[in-house]
Amino acid sequence: MGCGSLEASDFKSDLKPIWCPGCGDFGVLQALYRALAAVGRPPHEIAFISGIGCSSRIPGYTTAYGFNTVHGRALPIAQGVKLANPDLLVVVAGGDGDGFSIGGGHVAHAVRRNLDLTYLVMDNQVYGLTKGQLSPTSLKGLETVTSPLGSLEDPINPLLYVLAYGAGFVAQATPADMPGMAALIEEAIRYPGFSFVNIQSPCVTFGEEEQQLRAHKAKLKPLAKLHHDPSNPLAALDLARAYGRELYTGVFYRNPAPPQPYDALVRLRQAEQSKLATPRAQLLDTWLADGRGKR
Amino acid sequence: MTHADSAPGIDFEALTLKDALDLAVLIEEEARDRYEELAAQLLLHHNRDAARFFTRMVRVEELHRAALVEKREKLFGRQKPAVGRELLFEVEAPEYDAVRADMTERQALSTALQSERKAYRFFSSALEHVQHRDVKTLFTELCAEELEHIRLVQGELARLPEPGPLEATDVSDDPAPQ
Numbered sequence: 209m210g211c212g213s214l215e216a217s218d219f220k221s222d223l224k225p226i227w228c229p230g231c232g233d234f235g236v237l238q239a240l241y242r243a244l245a246a247v248g249r250p251p252h253e254i255a256f257i258s259g260i261g262c263s264s265r266i267p268g269y270t271t272a273y274g275f276n277t278v279h280g281r282a283l284p285i286a287q288g289v290k291l292a293n294p295d296l297l298v299v300v301a302g303g304d305g306d307g308f309s310i311g312g313g314h315v316a317h318a319v320r321r322n323l324d325l326t327y328l329v330m331d332n333q334v335y336g337l338t339k340g341q342l343s344p345t346s347l348k349g350l351e352t353v354t355s356p357l358g359s360l361e362d363p364i365n366p367l368l369y370v371l372a373y374g375a376g377f378v379a380q381a382t383p384a385d386m387p388g389m390a391a392l393i394e395e396a397i398r399y400p401g402f403s404f405v406n407i408q409s410p411c412v413t414f415g416e417e418e419q420q421l422r423a424h425k426a427k428l429k430p431l432a433k434l435h436h437d438p439s440n441p442l443a444a445l446d447l448a449r450a451y452g453r454e455l456y457t458g459v460f461y462r463n464p465a466p467p468q469p470y471d472a473l474v475r476l477r478q479a480e481q482s483k484l485a486t487p488r489a490q491l492l493d494t495w496l497a498d499g500r501g502k503r
Numbered sequence: 504m505t506h507a508d509s510a511p512g513i514d515f516e517a518l519t520l521k522d523a524l525d526l527a528v529l530i531e532e533e534a535r536d537r538y539e540e541l542a543a544q545l546l547l548h549h550n551r552d553a554a555r556f557f558t559r560m561v562r563v564e565e566l567h568r569a570a571l572v573e574k575r576e577k578l579f580g581r582q583k584p585a586v587g588r589e590l591l592f593e594v595e596a597p598e599y600d601a602v603r604a605d606m607t608e609r610q611a612l613s614t615a616l617q618s619e620r621k622a623y624r625f626f627s628s629a630l631e632h633v634q635h636r637d638v639k640t641l642f643t644e645l646c647a648e649e650l651e652h653i654r655l656v657q658g659e660l661a662r663l664p665e666p667g668p669l670e671a672t673d674v675s676d677d678p679a680p681q
Binding site for chain 2: 215217224225226228229230232234235238245246339340387390410413414421422
């Protein structure tokens with residue numbers, strides 16, 4: 209037992225969330241505050257980057273730096289932020305549409321580049337902000353305003369997607385298990401490299417009954433209780449295939465020997481290059497000496 | 504939900520009276536803050552009846568908190584607490600999922616009733632593990648208080664007019680996209 213120097217309330221901004229009452233994102237936000245307090249970095253050392261969607265409002269609800277960017281482009285902007293200031297703790301937040309539809313192409317590159325970022329996807333399996341159209345993770349058969357007879361498409365599997373591209377940390381959470389979700393977000397933030405948490409965050413307005421928290425509570429299966437070894441990538445892939453059928457929560461995969469993240473490699477490269485570079489004070493002399501300074 | 508679900512980080516066998524009182528204060532504080540949040544959410548969606556009830560619950564939880572703080576100060580003065588809010592997850596606070604934009608006052612009361620029952624289950628399941636005699640006494644008192652609150656809310660629910668064939672949820676629009 210004990211109290212850290214930072215509390216969850218230190219990360220809460222004065223802006224009141226305007227999500228629909230009952231939205232799963234309220235729980236995610238609460239878990240995020242707790243995870244940040246546990247990590248212990250002050251708000252001015254953290255940047256939240258998001259795209260567009262209900263969940264992408266999260267930066268405004270925290271006291272950290274925030275950038276509510278353009279649809280699907282949160283990851284490229286977050287990578288720029290991290291490279292410009294590698295000391296920042298960068299958290300990317302968004303929905304399933306933002307991440308796996310319009311921004312889908314960016315996910316693979318963010319994973320393979322492996323910057324030290326945490327990507328939280330609030331996967332509600334529907335476009336809630338625009339009043340309930342099919343999203344890339346909507347389950348087959350789902351009836352929406354854009355699929356009145358039921359969707360004919362299989363959903364994208366976000367877990368398989370990031371695992372297949374080699375993400376070093378892949379987990380899934382639900383607001384139906386608040387302590388578990390807060391612990392997972394904290395663990396993802398602490399992972400040195402690209403970390404991904406798929407959060408099944410129900411849409412109370414346009415989501416189906418079986419996607420609501422009551423249903424989650426009944427069917428969630430913590431991976432720890434199944435004795436899953438998170439260092440086994442093949443076992444992780446096998447479990448991830450059950451997305452949409454089973455609700456596994458916990459860490460699917462954690463690279464036991466994380467490689468240096470891209471931002472650290474860039475720093476090393478910059479240090480090497482700066483050794484070879486001409487000192488700034490001698491730049492003009494060099495320029496004049498090789499004749500380039502002549503008119 | 505038991506003590507193990509909503510306070511997984513607490514060792515109830517080793518709990519001292521000071522920690523137990525601090526915990527009880529924090530539980531009321533968590534509930535007060537949550538009701539405040541829920542009232543604000545519902546006001547934003549122009550549901551004044553449910554918001555008014557949750558605002559009343561803010562005052563009720565604050566009164567309970569203040570009474571516990573007074574008791575704690577009498578026994579332990581201003582000694583620094585050793586437990587924090589990070590150890591608790593919705594012990595007496597209603598879950599976010601319990602509210603809807605178009606919920607009726609009756610549904611708001613039912614939400615509070617469920618939360619009081621949740622708190623009762625928390626203290627009664629924790630009691631089975633508590634070792635310290637004074638903590639046992641405190642938790643027994645808190646269990647009795649929660650039972651009293653359950654009876655009060657049930658009484659209020661009984662005084663409300665019976666719901667008609669149509670609830671507000673049957674005729675209201677979806678919340679406006681934000």
